[in-house]
Amino acid sequence: MTELADPRYRDIDTWDDVTALRAMLEGQMAAIAAIAPALPALADVVAAAVPRLRAGGRLVYAGAGTSIRVAVQDGIELGPTYDWPEARTLYLIAGGEAALMLGIEGAEDNAEDGRAQVESNTIGPNDVVIGLAASGRTPFTIEVVKAARAAGALTVGIACNPDAVLCAVADHGILAETGAEAVAGSTRMKAGTAQKAILNLLSTQIMLRLGHVHRGLMVDMRPQNIKLRGRATGMVATLAQVDTPIAQAALEQTGWKIKPAILVAQGYDLPTAERALDKAQGVLRNVEEAKA
Structure with missing residues:
Protein backbone atom coordinates (compact mmCIF):
# COMPACT_ATOMS: atom_id res chain seq x y z
CA MET A 1 0.00 0.00 0.00
CA THR A 2 2.83 2.41 0.74
CA GLU A 3 4.01 2.03 -2.87
CA LEU A 4 0.64 2.71 -4.50
CA ALA A 5 -0.18 5.86 -6.44
CA ASP A 6 -3.28 7.46 -4.90
CA PRO A 7 -5.48 8.83 -7.72
CA ARG A 8 -6.51 11.72 -5.47
CA TYR A 9 -3.04 13.18 -5.87
CA ARG A 10 -2.56 12.49 -9.57
CA ASP A 11 -2.48 16.20 -10.44
CA ILE A 12 -0.79 17.44 -7.24
CA ASP A 13 2.02 18.98 -9.27
CA THR A 14 -0.53 21.36 -10.85
CA TRP A 15 -2.17 22.47 -7.59
CA ASP A 16 -1.41 25.81 -5.99
CA ASP A 17 1.10 25.67 -3.16
CA VAL A 18 -1.34 26.11 -0.29
CA THR A 19 -3.67 23.38 -1.59
CA ALA A 20 -0.80 20.94 -2.09
CA LEU A 21 0.68 21.70 1.31
CA ARG A 22 -2.72 21.28 2.97
CA ALA A 23 -3.15 17.89 1.32
CA MET A 24 0.28 16.77 2.51
CA LEU A 25 -0.41 18.05 6.04
CA GLU A 26 -3.64 16.06 6.14
CA GLY A 27 -1.58 13.01 5.22
CA GLN A 28 0.79 13.67 8.12
CA MET A 29 -2.13 13.94 10.52
CA ALA A 30 -3.59 10.70 9.18
CA ALA A 31 -0.23 8.99 9.73
CA ILE A 32 -0.32 9.89 13.42
CA ALA A 33 -3.91 8.69 13.74
CA ALA A 34 -2.89 5.35 12.22
CA ILE A 35 -0.76 4.62 15.29
CA ALA A 36 -3.68 4.49 17.74
CA PRO A 37 -4.67 0.85 17.06
CA ALA A 38 -1.08 -0.21 17.82
CA LEU A 39 -0.95 1.23 21.36
CA PRO A 40 -1.81 -2.06 23.13
CA ALA A 41 0.93 -3.82 21.14
CA LEU A 42 3.37 -1.06 22.07
CA ALA A 43 2.46 -1.50 25.74
CA ASP A 44 3.29 -5.20 25.40
CA VAL A 45 6.71 -4.30 23.99
CA VAL A 46 7.44 -2.01 26.93
CA ALA A 47 6.50 -4.71 29.44
CA ALA A 48 8.75 -7.23 27.71
CA ALA A 49 11.66 -4.85 27.12
CA VAL A 50 12.08 -3.29 30.56
CA PRO A 51 13.28 -6.42 32.44
CA ARG A 52 15.88 -7.13 29.76
CA LEU A 53 17.14 -3.56 29.79
CA ARG A 54 17.29 -3.56 33.59
CA ALA A 55 19.49 -6.64 33.27
CA GLY A 56 21.98 -4.68 31.16
CA GLY A 57 20.63 -5.25 27.66
CA ARG A 58 21.01 -2.89 24.73
CA LEU A 59 18.50 -0.99 22.63
CA VAL A 60 19.24 -2.00 19.05
CA TYR A 61 17.72 -0.24 16.04
CA ALA A 62 17.86 -1.84 12.59
CA GLY A 63 16.80 -0.74 9.15
CA ALA A 64 17.57 0.89 5.83
CA GLY A 65 17.05 4.33 4.32
CA THR A 66 14.50 6.60 5.97
CA SER A 67 13.65 3.98 8.58
CA ILE A 68 17.13 3.76 10.10
CA ARG A 69 17.64 7.51 9.81
CA VAL A 70 14.60 8.24 11.99
CA ALA A 71 15.73 5.44 14.33
CA VAL A 72 19.15 7.03 14.80
CA GLN A 73 17.45 10.34 15.55
CA ASP A 74 15.41 8.61 18.25
CA GLY A 75 18.26 6.67 19.81
CA ILE A 76 20.82 9.46 19.87
CA GLU A 77 18.52 11.63 22.01
CA LEU A 78 18.27 9.07 24.80
CA GLY A 79 21.73 9.87 26.17
CA PRO A 80 21.39 13.59 26.89
CA THR A 81 17.69 13.31 27.76
CA TYR A 82 17.68 10.26 30.03
CA ASP A 83 21.38 9.51 30.61
CA TRP A 84 20.94 6.26 28.69
CA PRO A 85 24.49 4.97 28.02
CA GLU A 86 25.60 5.39 24.41
CA ALA A 87 27.40 2.05 24.74
CA ARG A 88 23.98 0.44 25.18
CA THR A 89 22.47 1.94 22.02
CA LEU A 90 23.33 0.14 18.81
CA TYR A 91 22.41 0.75 15.17
CA LEU A 92 22.43 -2.01 12.55
CA ILE A 93 22.43 -0.03 9.31
CA ALA A 94 21.99 -1.43 5.82
CA GLY A 95 25.06 -0.21 3.97
CA GLY A 96 26.86 0.90 7.14
CA GLU A 97 27.17 4.37 8.66
CA ALA A 98 27.81 5.96 5.26
CA ALA A 99 24.20 5.10 4.35
CA LEU A 100 22.96 7.66 6.87
CA MET A 101 24.21 10.39 4.56
CA LEU A 102 24.18 8.67 1.18
CA GLY A 103 21.93 6.27 -0.70
CA ILE A 104 23.88 2.99 -0.86
CA GLU A 105 22.49 1.09 -3.83
CA GLY A 106 21.28 -2.41 -3.05
CA ALA A 107 22.14 -2.24 0.66
CA GLU A 108 18.60 -2.94 1.82
CA ASP A 109 18.52 -6.15 -0.23
CA ASN A 110 21.59 -7.61 1.48
CA ALA A 111 20.09 -10.11 3.91
CA GLU A 112 23.49 -11.69 4.52
CA ASP A 113 24.82 -8.36 5.84
CA GLY A 114 21.90 -8.19 8.27
CA ARG A 115 22.75 -11.60 9.66
CA ALA A 116 26.45 -10.75 9.81
CA GLN A 117 25.81 -7.53 11.76
CA VAL A 118 23.78 -9.44 14.35
CA GLU A 119 26.60 -11.94 14.77
CA SER A 120 29.44 -9.38 14.85
CA ASN A 121 27.66 -7.35 17.53
CA THR A 122 26.99 -10.43 19.66
CA ILE A 123 23.27 -9.78 19.97
CA GLY A 124 21.94 -11.80 22.89
CA PRO A 125 19.02 -12.52 25.22
CA ASN A 126 19.01 -9.20 27.11
CA ASP A 127 19.02 -7.08 23.95
CA VAL A 128 15.92 -5.42 22.50
CA VAL A 129 16.10 -5.28 18.70
CA ILE A 130 13.74 -2.91 16.88
CA GLY A 131 13.55 -3.41 13.12
CA LEU A 132 11.85 -0.77 10.99
CA ALA A 133 10.70 -0.91 7.36
CA ALA A 134 7.80 1.01 5.84
CA SER A 135 7.15 -1.80 3.38
CA GLY A 136 7.68 -4.51 5.98
CA ARG A 137 9.58 -6.58 3.43
CA THR A 138 13.13 -5.16 3.43
CA PRO A 139 15.45 -8.22 3.27
CA PHE A 140 18.22 -6.69 5.42
CA THR A 141 15.85 -5.77 8.24
CA ILE A 142 13.92 -9.02 8.12
CA GLU A 143 17.14 -11.01 8.39
CA VAL A 144 18.34 -8.87 11.33
CA VAL A 145 15.13 -9.58 13.21
CA LYS A 146 15.16 -13.30 12.38
CA ALA A 147 18.80 -13.70 13.43
CA ALA A 148 18.33 -11.63 16.59
CA ARG A 149 15.29 -13.66 17.59
CA ALA A 150 17.23 -16.89 17.03
CA ALA A 151 19.91 -15.49 19.33
CA GLY A 152 17.31 -14.99 22.07
CA ALA A 153 16.87 -11.23 21.82
CA LEU A 154 13.48 -9.57 22.16
CA THR A 155 12.52 -8.50 18.65
CA VAL A 156 10.11 -5.82 17.45
CA GLY A 157 9.05 -5.21 13.85
CA ILE A 158 7.57 -1.83 12.89
CA ALA A 159 5.91 -1.55 9.46
CA CYS A 160 3.26 0.40 7.58
CA ASN A 161 1.83 -2.32 5.32
CA PRO A 162 -0.69 -4.98 6.37
CA ASP A 163 0.59 -8.57 6.29
CA ALA A 164 4.17 -7.29 6.63
CA VAL A 165 6.72 -10.08 6.82
CA LEU A 166 8.75 -8.00 9.28
CA CYS A 167 5.89 -8.01 11.77
CA ALA A 168 5.40 -11.76 11.31
CA VAL A 169 9.01 -12.71 12.03
CA ALA A 170 9.32 -10.52 15.14
CA ASP A 171 8.19 -11.35 18.67
CA HIS A 172 6.09 -8.19 18.54
CA GLY A 173 4.71 -6.72 15.33
CA ILE A 174 3.72 -3.03 15.33
CA LEU A 175 1.60 -1.97 12.37
CA ALA A 176 0.57 1.56 11.41
CA GLU A 177 -1.34 1.39 8.13
CA THR A 178 -0.44 4.74 6.58
CA GLY A 179 -1.51 3.84 3.03
CA ALA A 180 -0.47 5.50 -0.21
CA GLU A 181 1.65 8.65 -0.12
CA ALA A 182 0.77 11.96 -1.74
CA VAL A 183 3.91 11.43 -3.81
CA ALA A 184 3.74 7.75 -4.71
CA GLY A 185 6.35 5.67 -2.92
CA SER A 186 7.84 8.60 -0.97
CA THR A 187 7.71 6.82 2.36
CA ARG A 188 9.77 9.49 4.11
CA MET A 189 6.42 11.27 4.38
CA LYS A 190 3.47 9.50 6.06
CA ALA A 191 5.28 6.23 6.75
CA GLY A 192 8.38 8.03 8.03
CA THR A 193 6.29 10.24 10.29
CA ALA A 194 4.44 7.24 11.73
CA GLN A 195 7.66 5.34 12.38
CA LYS A 196 9.26 8.30 14.13
CA ALA A 197 6.19 8.87 16.29
CA ILE A 198 6.07 5.17 17.22
CA LEU A 199 9.70 5.31 18.30
CA ASN A 200 9.05 8.50 20.28
CA LEU A 201 6.28 6.74 22.17
CA LEU A 202 8.12 3.46 22.65
CA SER A 203 11.49 4.77 23.80
CA THR A 204 9.92 7.41 26.06
CA GLN A 205 7.64 4.89 27.77
CA ILE A 206 10.57 2.53 28.28
CA MET A 207 12.53 5.38 29.89
CA LEU A 208 9.53 6.17 32.10
CA ARG A 209 9.38 2.58 33.30
CA LEU A 210 13.13 2.54 33.96
CA GLY A 211 12.74 5.50 36.32
CA HIS A 212 14.30 8.24 34.21
CA VAL A 213 11.23 10.46 34.64
CA HIS A 214 9.82 11.61 37.99
CA ARG A 215 6.65 13.64 38.32
CA GLY A 216 6.82 14.48 34.63
CA LEU A 217 10.40 15.76 34.81
CA MET A 218 13.58 14.46 33.12
CA VAL A 219 15.45 13.71 36.33
CA ASP A 220 18.28 11.88 34.56
CA MET A 221 19.03 14.47 31.89
CA ARG A 222 22.62 15.62 31.50
CA PRO A 223 22.91 19.33 32.42
CA GLN A 224 25.61 20.10 29.87
CA ASN A 225 25.06 23.81 29.33
Whole structure:
Protein backbone atom coordinates (compact mmCIF):
# COMPACT_ATOMS: atom_id res chain seq x y z
CA MET A 1 0.00 0.00 0.00
CA THR A 2 2.83 2.41 0.74
CA GLU A 3 4.01 2.03 -2.87
CA LEU A 4 0.64 2.71 -4.50
CA ALA A 5 -0.18 5.86 -6.44
CA ASP A 6 -3.28 7.46 -4.90
CA PRO A 7 -5.48 8.83 -7.72
CA ARG A 8 -6.51 11.72 -5.47
CA TYR A 9 -3.04 13.18 -5.87
CA ARG A 10 -2.56 12.49 -9.57
CA ASP A 11 -2.48 16.20 -10.44
CA ILE A 12 -0.79 17.44 -7.24
CA ASP A 13 2.02 18.98 -9.27
CA THR A 14 -0.53 21.36 -10.85
CA TRP A 15 -2.17 22.47 -7.59
CA ASP A 16 -1.41 25.81 -5.99
CA ASP A 17 1.10 25.67 -3.16
CA VAL A 18 -1.34 26.11 -0.29
CA THR A 19 -3.67 23.38 -1.59
CA ALA A 20 -0.80 20.94 -2.09
CA LEU A 21 0.68 21.70 1.31
CA ARG A 22 -2.72 21.28 2.97
CA ALA A 23 -3.15 17.89 1.32
CA MET A 24 0.28 16.77 2.51
CA LEU A 25 -0.41 18.05 6.04
CA GLU A 26 -3.64 16.06 6.14
CA GLY A 27 -1.58 13.01 5.22
CA GLN A 28 0.79 13.67 8.12
CA MET A 29 -2.13 13.94 10.52
CA ALA A 30 -3.59 10.70 9.18
CA ALA A 31 -0.23 8.99 9.73
CA ILE A 32 -0.32 9.89 13.42
CA ALA A 33 -3.91 8.69 13.74
CA ALA A 34 -2.89 5.35 12.22
CA ILE A 35 -0.76 4.62 15.29
CA ALA A 36 -3.68 4.49 17.74
CA PRO A 37 -4.67 0.85 17.06
CA ALA A 38 -1.08 -0.21 17.82
CA LEU A 39 -0.95 1.23 21.36
CA PRO A 40 -1.81 -2.06 23.13
CA ALA A 41 0.93 -3.82 21.14
CA LEU A 42 3.37 -1.06 22.07
CA ALA A 43 2.46 -1.50 25.74
CA ASP A 44 3.29 -5.20 25.40
CA VAL A 45 6.71 -4.30 23.99
CA VAL A 46 7.44 -2.01 26.93
CA ALA A 47 6.50 -4.71 29.44
CA ALA A 48 8.75 -7.23 27.71
CA ALA A 49 11.66 -4.85 27.12
CA VAL A 50 12.08 -3.29 30.56
CA PRO A 51 13.28 -6.42 32.44
CA ARG A 52 15.88 -7.13 29.76
CA LEU A 53 17.14 -3.56 29.79
CA ARG A 54 17.29 -3.56 33.59
CA ALA A 55 19.49 -6.64 33.27
CA GLY A 56 21.98 -4.68 31.16
CA GLY A 57 20.63 -5.25 27.66
CA ARG A 58 21.01 -2.89 24.73
CA LEU A 59 18.50 -0.99 22.63
CA VAL A 60 19.24 -2.00 19.05
CA TYR A 61 17.72 -0.24 16.04
CA ALA A 62 17.86 -1.84 12.59
CA GLY A 63 16.80 -0.74 9.15
CA ALA A 64 17.57 0.89 5.83
CA GLY A 65 17.05 4.33 4.32
CA THR A 66 14.50 6.60 5.97
CA SER A 67 13.65 3.98 8.58
CA ILE A 68 17.13 3.76 10.10
CA ARG A 69 17.64 7.51 9.81
CA VAL A 70 14.60 8.24 11.99
CA ALA A 71 15.73 5.44 14.33
CA VAL A 72 19.15 7.03 14.80
CA GLN A 73 17.45 10.34 15.55
CA ASP A 74 15.41 8.61 18.25
CA GLY A 75 18.26 6.67 19.81
CA ILE A 76 20.82 9.46 19.87
CA GLU A 77 18.52 11.63 22.01
CA LEU A 78 18.27 9.07 24.80
CA GLY A 79 21.73 9.87 26.17
CA PRO A 80 21.39 13.59 26.89
CA THR A 81 17.69 13.31 27.76
CA TYR A 82 17.68 10.26 30.03
CA ASP A 83 21.38 9.51 30.61
CA TRP A 84 20.94 6.26 28.69
CA PRO A 85 24.49 4.97 28.02
CA GLU A 86 25.60 5.39 24.41
CA ALA A 87 27.40 2.05 24.74
CA ARG A 88 23.98 0.44 25.18
CA THR A 89 22.47 1.94 22.02
CA LEU A 90 23.33 0.14 18.81
CA TYR A 91 22.41 0.75 15.17
CA LEU A 92 22.43 -2.01 12.55
CA ILE A 93 22.43 -0.03 9.31
CA ALA A 94 21.99 -1.43 5.82
CA GLY A 95 25.06 -0.21 3.97
CA GLY A 96 26.86 0.90 7.14
CA GLU A 97 27.17 4.37 8.66
CA ALA A 98 27.81 5.96 5.26
CA ALA A 99 24.20 5.10 4.35
CA LEU A 100 22.96 7.66 6.87
CA MET A 101 24.21 10.39 4.56
CA LEU A 102 24.18 8.67 1.18
CA GLY A 103 21.93 6.27 -0.70
CA ILE A 104 23.88 2.99 -0.86
CA GLU A 105 22.49 1.09 -3.83
CA GLY A 106 21.28 -2.41 -3.05
CA ALA A 107 22.14 -2.24 0.66
CA GLU A 108 18.60 -2.94 1.82
CA ASP A 109 18.52 -6.15 -0.23
CA ASN A 110 21.59 -7.61 1.48
CA ALA A 111 20.09 -10.11 3.91
CA GLU A 112 23.49 -11.69 4.52
CA ASP A 113 24.82 -8.36 5.84
CA GLY A 114 21.90 -8.19 8.27
CA ARG A 115 22.75 -11.60 9.66
CA ALA A 116 26.45 -10.75 9.81
CA GLN A 117 25.81 -7.53 11.76
CA VAL A 118 23.78 -9.44 14.35
CA GLU A 119 26.60 -11.94 14.77
CA SER A 120 29.44 -9.38 14.85
CA ASN A 121 27.66 -7.35 17.53
CA THR A 122 26.99 -10.43 19.66
CA ILE A 123 23.27 -9.78 19.97
CA GLY A 124 21.94 -11.80 22.89
CA PRO A 125 19.02 -12.52 25.22
CA ASN A 126 19.01 -9.20 27.11
CA ASP A 127 19.02 -7.08 23.95
CA VAL A 128 15.92 -5.42 22.50
CA VAL A 129 16.10 -5.28 18.70
CA ILE A 130 13.74 -2.91 16.88
CA GLY A 131 13.55 -3.41 13.12
CA LEU A 132 11.85 -0.77 10.99
CA ALA A 133 10.70 -0.91 7.36
CA ALA A 134 7.80 1.01 5.84
CA SER A 135 7.15 -1.80 3.38
CA GLY A 136 7.68 -4.51 5.98
CA ARG A 137 9.58 -6.58 3.43
CA THR A 138 13.13 -5.16 3.43
CA PRO A 139 15.45 -8.22 3.27
CA PHE A 140 18.22 -6.69 5.42
CA THR A 141 15.85 -5.77 8.24
CA ILE A 142 13.92 -9.02 8.12
CA GLU A 143 17.14 -11.01 8.39
CA VAL A 144 18.34 -8.87 11.33
CA VAL A 145 15.13 -9.58 13.21
CA LYS A 146 15.16 -13.30 12.38
CA ALA A 147 18.80 -13.70 13.43
CA ALA A 148 18.33 -11.63 16.59
CA ARG A 149 15.29 -13.66 17.59
CA ALA A 150 17.23 -16.89 17.03
CA ALA A 151 19.91 -15.49 19.33
CA GLY A 152 17.31 -14.99 22.07
CA ALA A 153 16.87 -11.23 21.82
CA LEU A 154 13.48 -9.57 22.16
CA THR A 155 12.52 -8.50 18.65
CA VAL A 156 10.11 -5.82 17.45
CA GLY A 157 9.05 -5.21 13.85
CA ILE A 158 7.57 -1.83 12.89
CA ALA A 159 5.91 -1.55 9.46
CA CYS A 160 3.26 0.40 7.58
CA ASN A 161 1.83 -2.32 5.32
CA PRO A 162 -0.69 -4.98 6.37
CA ASP A 163 0.59 -8.57 6.29
CA ALA A 164 4.17 -7.29 6.63
CA VAL A 165 6.72 -10.08 6.82
CA LEU A 166 8.75 -8.00 9.28
CA CYS A 167 5.89 -8.01 11.77
CA ALA A 168 5.40 -11.76 11.31
CA VAL A 169 9.01 -12.71 12.03
CA ALA A 170 9.32 -10.52 15.14
CA ASP A 171 8.19 -11.35 18.67
CA HIS A 172 6.09 -8.19 18.54
CA GLY A 173 4.71 -6.72 15.33
CA ILE A 174 3.72 -3.03 15.33
CA LEU A 175 1.60 -1.97 12.37
CA ALA A 176 0.57 1.56 11.41
CA GLU A 177 -1.34 1.39 8.13
CA THR A 178 -0.44 4.74 6.58
CA GLY A 179 -1.51 3.84 3.03
CA ALA A 180 -0.47 5.50 -0.21
CA GLU A 181 1.65 8.65 -0.12
CA ALA A 182 0.77 11.96 -1.74
CA VAL A 183 3.91 11.43 -3.81
CA ALA A 184 3.74 7.75 -4.71
CA GLY A 185 6.35 5.67 -2.92
CA SER A 186 7.84 8.60 -0.97
CA THR A 187 7.71 6.82 2.36
CA ARG A 188 9.77 9.49 4.11
CA MET A 189 6.42 11.27 4.38
CA LYS A 190 3.47 9.50 6.06
CA ALA A 191 5.28 6.23 6.75
CA GLY A 192 8.38 8.03 8.03
CA THR A 193 6.29 10.24 10.29
CA ALA A 194 4.44 7.24 11.73
CA GLN A 195 7.66 5.34 12.38
CA LYS A 196 9.26 8.30 14.13
CA ALA A 197 6.19 8.87 16.29
CA ILE A 198 6.07 5.17 17.22
CA LEU A 199 9.70 5.31 18.30
CA ASN A 200 9.05 8.50 20.28
CA LEU A 201 6.28 6.74 22.17
CA LEU A 202 8.12 3.46 22.65
CA SER A 203 11.49 4.77 23.80
CA THR A 204 9.92 7.41 26.06
CA GLN A 205 7.64 4.89 27.77
CA ILE A 206 10.57 2.53 28.28
CA MET A 207 12.53 5.38 29.89
CA LEU A 208 9.53 6.17 32.10
CA ARG A 209 9.38 2.58 33.30
CA LEU A 210 13.13 2.54 33.96
CA GLY A 211 12.74 5.50 36.32
CA HIS A 212 14.30 8.24 34.21
CA VAL A 213 11.23 10.46 34.64
CA HIS A 214 9.82 11.61 37.99
CA ARG A 215 6.65 13.64 38.32
CA GLY A 216 6.82 14.48 34.63
CA LEU A 217 10.40 15.76 34.81
CA MET A 218 13.58 14.46 33.12
CA VAL A 219 15.45 13.71 36.33
CA ASP A 220 18.28 11.88 34.56
CA MET A 221 19.03 14.47 31.89
CA ARG A 222 22.62 15.62 31.50
CA PRO A 223 22.91 19.33 32.42
CA GLN A 224 25.61 20.10 29.87
CA ASN A 225 25.06 23.81 29.33
CA ILE A 226 23.88 26.92 31.17
CA LYS A 227 20.25 26.50 30.13
CA LEU A 228 20.12 22.87 31.27
CA ARG A 229 21.90 23.61 34.54
CA GLY A 230 19.26 26.21 35.25
CA ARG A 231 16.57 23.65 34.46
CA ALA A 232 18.23 21.06 36.71
CA THR A 233 18.45 23.55 39.57
CA GLY A 234 14.76 24.30 39.18
CA MET A 235 13.92 20.59 39.24
CA VAL A 236 15.85 19.98 42.44
CA ALA A 237 14.39 23.06 44.10
CA THR A 238 10.85 22.00 43.15
CA LEU A 239 11.11 18.31 43.95
CA ALA A 240 13.11 18.69 47.16
CA GLN A 241 11.14 21.80 48.17
CA VAL A 242 14.25 23.84 48.89
CA ASP A 243 15.58 27.24 47.86
CA THR A 244 17.65 27.68 44.69
CA PRO A 245 21.04 28.05 46.46
CA ILE A 246 20.49 24.77 48.33
CA ALA A 247 19.45 23.03 45.11
CA GLN A 248 22.52 24.26 43.24
CA ALA A 249 24.84 23.27 46.08
CA ALA A 250 23.36 19.77 46.09
CA LEU A 251 23.88 19.47 42.33
CA GLU A 252 27.48 20.60 42.63
CA GLN A 253 28.05 18.02 45.36
CA THR A 254 26.63 15.21 43.18
CA GLY A 255 28.42 16.19 39.97
CA TRP A 256 25.17 17.59 38.56
CA LYS A 257 23.30 14.30 38.91
CA ILE A 258 19.70 15.34 39.54
CA LYS A 259 18.23 12.35 41.39
CA PRO A 260 20.92 12.06 44.07
CA ALA A 261 20.93 15.86 44.33
CA ILE A 262 17.23 15.81 45.23
CA LEU A 263 17.96 13.43 48.09
CA VAL A 264 21.03 15.38 49.21
CA ALA A 265 18.97 18.57 49.26
CA GLN A 266 16.49 16.74 51.50
CA GLY A 267 19.22 15.87 54.02
CA TYR A 268 20.80 12.63 52.79
CA ASP A 269 24.58 12.40 52.61
CA LEU A 270 25.77 11.43 49.14
CA PRO A 271 26.72 7.78 49.82
CA THR A 272 23.35 7.16 51.49
CA ALA A 273 21.52 8.81 48.59
CA GLU A 274 23.36 6.65 46.08
CA ARG A 275 22.67 3.47 48.05
CA ALA A 276 18.98 4.34 48.32
CA LEU A 277 18.73 4.86 44.56
CA ASP A 278 20.61 1.63 43.83
CA LYS A 279 18.26 -0.30 46.08
CA ALA A 280 15.27 1.28 44.32
CA GLN A 281 16.70 0.44 40.85
CA GLY A 282 17.06 4.13 40.17
CA VAL A 283 13.35 4.89 40.63
CA LEU A 284 13.04 8.00 42.79
CA ARG A 285 9.40 7.32 43.58
CA ASN A 286 10.40 4.00 45.17
CA VAL A 287 12.85 5.87 47.41
CA GLU A 288 10.07 8.25 48.47
CA GLU A 289 7.70 5.37 49.23
CA ALA A 290 10.33 3.49 51.22
CA LYS A 291 10.99 6.61 53.29
CA ALA A 292 7.29 7.33 53.92
